[in-house]
Amino acid sequence: xxxxxxxxxxxxxxxxxxxxxxxxIGSNDVANSMATAVGAKAIxxxxxxxxxxxxxxxxxxxxxxxxxxxxxxxxxxxSGIDNHVLLLGFxxxxxxxxxxxxxxxxxxxxxxxxxxxxxxxxxxxxxAGGTSTVIWGKVGSVAASWVLSPVAGCILAFIVxxxxxxxxxxxxxxVAAAKIVGPIIFGFTAFLIVSSLFLKTSxxxxxxxxxxxxxxxxxxxxxxxxxxGIVLLxxxxxxxxxxxxxxxGIFRKLQVGTSCYVAFAHGANDVANAIAPVASIIPLARGxxxxxxxxxxxxxxxxxxxxxxxxxxxWGRRVMKTVGGRITSxxxxxxxxxxxxxxxxxxxxxxxGMPISTSHTVVGAVIGVxxxxxxxxxxxxxxxxxxxxxxxxxxxxxxxxxxxxxxLRGVFG
Amino acid sequence: xxKKGHIRSPVADTFRRKSPFxxxxxxxxxxxxxxxxxxxxxxxxxxxxxKGFSDITKKVSEIEHEADLIKSNIRxxxxxxxxxxxxxxxxxxxxxxxxxxxxxAENLAFMLDMRHTKIPKKLxxxxxxxxxxxxxxxxxxxxxxxNIKDLVETSFVKREREQTKEFIYKVHRLxxxxxxxxxxxxxxxxxxxxxxxxxxxxxxxxxxxxxxxIADHAENVVDWLRAMMAR
Numbered sequence: 049x050x051x052x053x054x055x056x057x058x059x060x061x062x063x064x065x066x067x068x069x070x071x072x073i074g075s076n077d078v079a080n081s082m083a084t085a086v087g088a089k090a091i092x093x094x095x096x097x098x099x100x101x102x103x104x105x106x107x108x109x110x111x112x113x114x115x116x117x118x119x120x121x122x123x124x125x126x127s128g129i130d131n132h133v134l135l136l137g138f139x140x141x142x143x144x145x146x147x148x149x150x151x152x153x154x155x156x157x158x159x160x161x162x163x164x165x166x167x168x169x170x171x172x173x174x175x176a177g178g179t180s181t182v183i184w185g186k187v188g189s190v191a192a193s194w195v196l197s198p199v200a201g202c203i204l205a206f207i208v209x210x211x212x213x214x215x216x217x218x219x220x221x222x223v224a225a226a227k228i229v230g231p232i233i234f235g236f237t238a239f240l241i242v243s244s245l246f247l248k249t250s251x252x253x254x255x256x257x258x259x260x261x262x263x264x265x266x267x268x269x270x271x272x273x274x275x276x277g278i279v280l281l282x283x284x285x286x287x288x289x290x291x292x293x294x295x296x297g298i299f300r301k302l303q304v305g306t307s308c309y310v311a312f313a314h315g316a317n318d319v320a321n322a323i324a325p326v327a328s329i330i331p332l333a334r335g336x337x338x339x340x341x342x343x344x345x346x347x348x349x350x351x352x353x354x355x356x357x358x359x360x361x362x363w364g365r366r367v368m369k370t371v372g373g374r375i376t377s378x379x380x381x382x383x384x385x386x387x388x389x390x391x392x393x394x395x396x397x398x399x400x401g402m403p404i405s406t407s408h409t410v411v412g413a414v415i416g417v418x419x420x421x422x423x424x425x426x427x428x429x430x431x432x433x434x435x436x437x438x439x440x441x442x443x444x445x446x447x448x449x450x451x452x453x454x455x456l457r458g459v460f461g
Numbered sequence: 462x463x464k465k466g467h468i469r470s471p472v473a474d475t476f477r478r479k480s481p482f483x484x485x486x487x488x489x490x491x492x493x494x495x496x497x498x499x500x501x502x503x504x505x506x507x508x509x510x511x512k513g514f515s516d517i518t519k520k521v522s523e524i525e526h527e528a529d530l531i532k533s534n535i536r537x538x539x540x541x542x543x544x545x546x547x548x549x550x551x552x553x554x555x556x557x558x559x560x561x562x563x564x565x566a567e568n569l570a571f572m573l574d575m576r577h578t579k580i581p582k583k584l585x586x587x588x589x590x591x592x593x594x595x596x597x598x599x600x601x602x603x604x605x606x607x608n609i610k611d612l613v614e615t616s617f618v619k620r621e622r623e624q625t626k627e628f629i630y631k632v633h634r635l636x637x638x639x640x641x642x643x644x645x646x647x648x649x650x651x652x653x654x655x656x657x658x659x660x661x662x663x664x665x666x667x668x669x670x671x672x673x674x675i676a677d678h679a680e681n682v683v684d685w686l687r688a689m690m691a692r
Binding site: 076079080081083084087152153156157158159209213217218220222290292366367370371374375376377378379407408410411414415418420421422423424425426427428429430432433434 | 468469470471472473474475476477480481482483539540542543544545546611613614615616617618619620
């Protein structure tokens with residue numbers, strides 16, 4: 049076989065595995081991250097698919113690069129390893145992670161795609177270069193972020209819900225209060241999204257925006273969004289003095305916005321880290337080495353986006369039905385708090401280049417609202433399952449990755 | 462493939478499919494249905510109209526059974542890892558007291574149906590007044606429990622807590638009035654003891670006690686509700 053054909057074959061094969069991974073993310077992770085919005089009936093299934101497909105893509109393209117870099121270069125030190133071995137290793141890691149995700153889907157284990165990818169990379173690093181290849185300090189901080197991200201989601205959601213209670217529910221005219229507070233919170237959401245788009249991203253680099261430019265754009269957008277919100281909510285009238293249903297109705301509208309926020313943050317983190325091994329494989333297959341300057345090809349991210357949309361449409365329907373049907377007790381103010389807390393955490397983590405799990409952060413946020421006496425009942429048994437599953441994920445993904453790597457090396461090495 | 466369809470859904474798994482408070486309200490609906498039915502029957506019984514009372518007894522027993530199913534459903538499906546805005550133990554005690562209203566209603570209905578005791582003309586008035594007070598007490602209790610929806614929705618803000626407390630005070634007041642009425646009834650029965658058949662006296666006293674028990678348990682419900690709210 050001539051090298052060109054091999055390259056095409058490798059890229060094609062990797063693309064197929066990447067698509068499969070994206071399908072996994074779409075059918076399961078997206079449904080989990082959008083669950084609160086669908087459960088609170090803020091968006092329909094169709095809207096969820098569209099929002100998820102488009103905004104995951106946007107998040108992955110514009111903000112995801114930090115996370116991708118961490119996964120690509122932060123977990124294992126690639127300097128001492130031969131390019132050919134690296135290539136096989138990344139393929140093995142991607143395949144191992146994808147297999148483990150599928151298996152856990154089948155077994156209904158609440159594992160995270162992120163954890164699988166990191167675990168698989170560690171496994172490959174260990175077998176290819178020994179313990180010194182793995183950058184343990186970075187792995188440690190990544191593992192710490194897995195504990196910290198649900199806690200951060202919990203705290204943020206708690207605060208947001210408390211703010212809603214203190215500024216709306218306590219008031220004598222809750223609906224009138226919601227008409228003012230709602231747009232302000234919404235403007236703040238817009239500020240976070242826009243500033244994350246312009247601060248230290250490829251977008252700001254390409255168009256030469258400084259941080260101050262980015263912030264001022266974000267502030268302007270936030271003010272516009274707030275004003276639009278006030279205008280849109282202007283006509284809503286309370287039916288009685290304790291018309292909590294209308295307050296929920298206002299938040300239902302706002303929740304469309306936060307579910308976009310969640311999809312965006314999810315794209316920035318989960319999608320980016322799942323695509324990371326692929327981003328490493330392609331330059332390696334072309335014989336270019338794993339340089340620092342190589343950006344992620346846009347067609348790859350597009351492939352990821354399409355994979356997510358397909359996953360959402362094929363299997364996501366059933367997942368969302370289950371998820372949405374099961375959380376009927378979730379009202380819009382709660383869903384809003386959960387989404388806002390979780391998405392902000394994930395976005396900040398993405399900015400810091402920390403690969404974390406969106407689903408687990410959402411679970412943390414749900415508990416936060418529960419702690420604020422906002423939910424009728426939260427079953428904590430899932431927390432135990434999450435801890436067990438992520439303790440299992442690392443060794444199992446690592447083991448699978450090692451096995452696949454050894455087989456690949458036996459065949460192609 | 463299993464029924465659930467192989468889904469990793471940690472988010473959905475943290476939610477209970479049926480909310481405990483919704484179930485509590487559903488149980489309360491049974492209390493309402495039962496007391497409405499029995500209250501009507503009781504007043505007609507006091508007036509000497511026993512027609513259809515056996516049917517009422519049967520119906521009350523059915524309602525009690527349905528409520529029992531709701532109660533055990535709540536109890537059996539609250540896992541130890543549950544995390545609620547109120548104390549789980551207090552929640553269960555509230556439910557238990559609410560269920561006792563139904564148990565007492567059922568016992569009362571059976572007892573009344575077993576022996577059609579004629580209420581002396583002189584006492585009829587006070588008996589009916591007492592029954593009405595007890596029904597009102599249960600009604601006020603239903604209002605207090607019903608307000609839990611707003612409490613949970615607003616995550617227990619002061620205004621809603623105060624509102625629930627108002628309902629609770631109303632229950633206390635009505636229960637106290639019912640108690641006074643019951644003393645009046647008992648005094649009346651003892652005044653007539655020479656003229657009445659001993660078996661009648663026994664039954665009249667028993668009816669007074671058992672009807673009043675219903676108001677007592679309604680009061681217990683709201684007391685536990687109060688404790689539950691305070692956390």
